[in-house]
Amino acid sequence: MQTVRRSVSSFWKASFRPVSCSAMHENKRLKLYAATLGCGVLLALGAPARAAQTACKVDRHAPAVRLSGTVTDQSNGVVIGANVTLVCGDYHEQTQTTADGSYSISAPQGSYTLEVKSPGYQAIHEPVRLSEAGAQLKNLKLQVGTAVSIVSVTAPTGYVATSSTTATKTGLPLIETPQTISVITGDQLVQRDVQSMNQALNYTAGVGTATYGADPRFDWFNIRGFDESTYGMYRDNLRWQSGQVEGEIEPYDLQEIDVIKGPSSVLYGQNTPGGLVNLVTKRPEAYPSNELIAQFGSFDRKQVQGDFGGPLDANAHLRYRIVGLYRNSGTQVNYVPDDRDFIAPSFTWAPSSRTTLTILTDYQHDNTGWSQFLPAQGTLYANPNGKIPTDTFTGQPGFDFFHRQQWSLAYLFEHHFGKIWTFRQAFRYSRIAFDGNDAFGGGLAPDLKTLYRFGYSDALTLGMYAVDNQAFAQFKTGKVQQSVLAGLDYSHADALQISGFSAAPSIDIYKPDYHQTIATPVPYLKTDQPSWQNGVYLQDLVKFTPKIIATLSGREDWTGMATKDLLFGAPTTKQNPSRFTGRVGGTYLSSIGLAPYFSYSTSFLPTTGVNFYGQPFKPTTGNQYEGGLKYQPRHTNSFITASFYNINENNVQEPDPNNPNNTVQTGSVRSRGVELEAVASLMHGLDVHASYSYDDEKVTKAVPASEIGTRPVLIPKDLISLHTHYTFSSGLLSGLGLGGGVRYTGTVAGDAANTFILPGYTLFDVSGQYYWKSMEFQVTGTNVGDKIYVPICTSISYCNYGSRRNVIGNVQYHWGSWRHIF
Template sequence: MSMTHRPLHGGSRSLLLTLAIATASLHGVQAQAQPTAQQARTYEFDIAAQALAPALVEFAEITGFQLFFDANLTRDLNSPGAHGRLGGEQALQRLLAGSNLTYRFTNPTTITLAVPDNGSALSLGATLVESKQIAESPVGPVDGYVARRSLTGSKTDTALVEIPQSISVVTRQEMDDRGVQNLNDAVRYTAGVRSESAGIDSRADDIRIRGFDAGSWSNSRYLDGLRVPRGGQWTTTQFDTYGLERVEVIKGPAAVLYGQVTPGGMINMVSKRPTAEQRNEALLQAGSHDQYKLALDVGGVLDEQGQWLGRLVGSFNDGNAQVDHTDLSRTFIAPSLTWLASEDTEVTFLAQYQKDDGGSTYQFLPMTGTLRTPHGRIDRDTFLGEPDWNVYDREQWSLGYALGHRINDTLSFRQNLRYSYVDTLYKGAVSFGDTQPDGHTLRRRAVLGDGTAKSITVDNHLQADFATGALDHTTLFGVDYLKVDWEHLRTGTNHPNIAPIDIFDPVYSGVADIAPNLRPQSSYDTTNRQTGIYLQDQIAWENWRVTLGGRYDDFDDNQANRLNGTRTVTKDEAFTWRVGATYLFDNGLAPYFSYSTSFEPAVGETWDGSPFEPTEGKQYEAGIKFQPEGSDSLITLSAFQLEQQNITVADTDPSHNTCLPSLCQRQSGESRIRGVELEGKASLTDGLSLSGGYTYLDAEVTKSTGADKGKRLAQVPRHMASLWADYRFQGGPLAGLSIGAGARYTGGTYGDPENLYHIRGYTLFDASVRYDLERLGIQGTEVALNASNLTDELYVANCSTVASCFYGSGRNVTASLKYHW
């Protein structure tokens, strides 16, 4: 971050007032307008008591504001300093305390200092203090596509370029430009990530990172740094992306900070939080399949002292889906409240409520008619279930807080806590094998799943910032705890209690014989606990940044089988660690290397009753990041080798016969993924924004007792590529118009472990058009049209068995009207 200090010439005194904002001074001047986005952000300040002039220099470098003042005004004046996470204006007031100086904003990013009786004058010889780079909150809004800082990668406020691991951030601006409707949409232009890998599924987020599951059925989704609950089979959460500020993806093991996660990586969703800006937004959408959406986002300062900030985000949508006889409705509300208790203490309360009603788009289609088409192809909107037995209802809510307290100049403490609850009901009728020999008659089965999950999770960490000689340390010590209680009951019935159906001309037979013939198939009452202790040290020496970390986890799973009255208790422990280093060249290049490990509990036991060891992962990663100083861009090139051990496989030893009629399981499986990723994001000054990447994955089962040894890992394409470009016209007759276009390529995959079923690759196109109606005299209003899968490509996303094939999403077009005030 560079700064300039230069005298102003006379012409600078005629600065135009571009935004009339008068702010409250230390001596009673009242605010007359709401602050802008930059004024509303909060920053981490550690400005010591000192002479006022250098204190203002530090303020400008942290916030990015320009300060104009006559050097004579600050001569012989001292500042008490400012500490903690504060709004820019709040920090400036503390720096000026006792100085008898006032200030005013002459445009959204420029502040003029003066004495009270000469509040508008700038004299010759005034000084401009400016920063060429605007500071960013790691949980706050980002102007454009390029985030610079993150909490997710280290649990400290760290520049992305300094973290020795590949991390991607999808900003709110990028989500809005692309018309994102769900988490799958949000990450679809992220290198190393495959979304909707198992086809259309309105129930869940289906995401794989570096070949491993990181979606709703995994332990790798986090909200505001805390893991979200997951219960039995169909009991999981999903979060409306309108309530998110950013989506962050860690690629590779993250267990050193978060505990049990898949080795491929994890996703952290960052909620919208209160800011000092009173920015209101109303949104109206209408789109394909008669879907419509209403949304509202309001918030700002709640009291005259500026200690209380509030925000309310909510939405409602209703309509049909791409699959016939499927309705989808959602009600979402997320209030939040921030209390700036003192310059050292801040707490934000976060709550969410979401209710999903309707059916499920997830169909187990037969291989005949999808992957194999001797008699034709099943239409994507064909529904092969029963209209009166198509239900997926979910109610979820959460309540928690994020507390930060600065103890002194060295120590600070943070605590994040959340209680969550989710209740789901699923009814579905799906295929029971492939079609009959005639090629169009399909037998079916019906299931009902009812489950709840409730969890409490808390993360405490103490951060120490200190120096030992030439080394600057940011040391983190933390303890976290997670408890999930879940219950799940699955019942079902098969043919002939549900009649077969013609896949090309479906006639529905009704559900009269389904409910009376449902039989329990599984019923569990389970408690999962995890306690983790972790230590991390981020060391800075000259241009070197070194990260060292280790974590110990103790976990247990206590599961009661309510059908047979048995109980299985799995207790174990694991140690994971990470080491990495980055070198920051002056030209913006930052080569890095890291080694990290991961674990996941493996529930079950061997033939002799011995509990399974945790499944373990490790990764070597080397790469280079490029972020030239002053640019709004970030490019990451990484190469990695990712291995997973202790995978459960079939035990083929004939003497191990205690599991008959099934084979027992043992842990001897291993897999390896070698890959290369290239990702770039840029928000260029001429109105052009870019986001995209390329991924190469060589994924192989290296050790197994089955036929999958030496085969490619299922659902892992060898090549993926994407590019999104958005251009906003800056002047001329097209000023106010924005156009965007994107392309996504996913290479061919195998749907099953033995590589029997090959799925062809596909290329999809997206587009958007937006227009700011301010050009027509309508202030604060924008209209937009977004389309995904523009050509309505019909493609198979996955096919794992002859009765488990899935289409990907078709074309979806959404028209939006957005109003800000």
């Protein structure tokens, strides 16, 4: 079944379709259509526009007519997952081609523009008339365009994604990839008005979010039982963090988020075996599109943001985009702000369909505070003095702060040589610096109300650059189709960290006195830690028949790191581990859209430092067996994945039973589980995202032996979520959208011995939108039941509350050409 998509991005992109600029000037009738229908617009800043959709007409009360057919390429091979869209003004019907390349879409009688888009092919824009004569057949053939990659990928249209550029770096359709992948599209981000990475990942199978509770500084999350907040963060397929939790990405600057489950070292190098998250930055696009949003919400939140862009010449060879945001806000904790300044200009030069160069820049400044160290008595457990309020601030005004500045400069280059070879190069330099003080709680006195405190300071400066070079070839040997990717990447990071400590006066946690003085923290740590990684990889995607696909890939990594003690002059420790990782997988594509698959993959992660005897630590290694079934039903805009996995991680650090000052790498962890995830647009305007995850993670080797069989800390065993959204497309309620979601997080272990078991909790979210002409009004609420819960408690002295109810309202205005404004 097909769907009506009226999300912000789809709703407005549908209004701007390619017609030559000269035609706009020469054809007054076309100009009139553009003005009256809102379909053709002039370019931003007064440049000639590339913009108008041809005249269209639709009677939403007329009977629906079915249009179907098959989408193939030049060699008559079927194209899976192509976006097929019928557009007329603000009316927008969309579906995707299924496993046999077929599509079926229905719309009321009328005249439309039929659009077909698929990564790596030139888009089709054709006029179509649906008449009362009945069902119509239209087969379509796509011409090869620029090879797909993270360089040229555009935001996926609609709620359901069918491909990803992250898992194989080639844009292979999800149904052909022998690994579990979750794609959070731009429409999903807009529909839920996502304000953080944690919020973006809330409904994704296998991902636990907000591991440390309400913390405005960082996004903490785990995948399949392994923390991915540091080594698991990538941006445009380039490493973004290097083992320190330091930066935070503004979600308004993202067009897509890809979550890859399981070991991914074969294409990305050092990483934990849980997987990775790749953040795809917004790119300049070939049509003018602008929006301005004013936002107000809980905790005195005030925010204004804008996204402006389009072509700078008639043929859209030059394009620009500027994304910006200003926020002044409090949080659920007293004296902790959540202020941000952000701007991200970007430019694209595409002199031909073979060559693309995109430059991405951004700058961000944050003013916020720390998460709270609250005692278990009064949060998780009862306290005779009562419940500790969730807005309790354990720090000291005037002493506590957290400031961060981060910026980056990147370019993405791609050139297509003929029909076979493509060269790509991606580069990013980023610099992140933060500085902060915190007076944190250290447990309660016997009266269970006096909180011991300590002063702490932390400052970190990280400079990092990463480059990835790729040679990609697509060719046929007899009946066998191959896509070969060869790559060489390099990254270098240098982190300078200074930490200090001091005593601090106690406070009554129920009646805190903030008129006290805390001594300046005395540095106890000052280290410089340069590190680098160089890897070479090769991947071959082999399609033996239209139904049998094999994935073979391998990589060799060479790494280096050093830890320089700049405070006490201790000897510098150096490590240079190297490792081979690989992946092998197979997929069978059935004619009904079912695709069983199996894969085996490995990972490695260097461990910094040396043991008590001066011996460098060995890298942590991991491996995964995964099998499952993917289903992309025919005639239905949906995608379903069911997977089973078994991950083993070895060389895990633990205390040496024979020497309390030493650490040994004798530990092992096994993560075994099941994931179910379905994303669908079931009928006109109804979107559904459902997921279930069960993760049975256990310690399999440990000293002492009593910890064998225990559950690693802060990893939920069960995750269940359901989010639905319906947009009315006709009648009196046309333009109204209503949504809601429920999220359940199961029990977690607080400490290694599992003496703290935190209860599970269920949260509810809601949203509502109304589209009126060029305006949109939106209200979203997370944890609308205002449930008070404790997601973390690692000891009797350290617990933290989860996020309280947060309601945000938006007023949005969208337009095409700036001439509509001036």
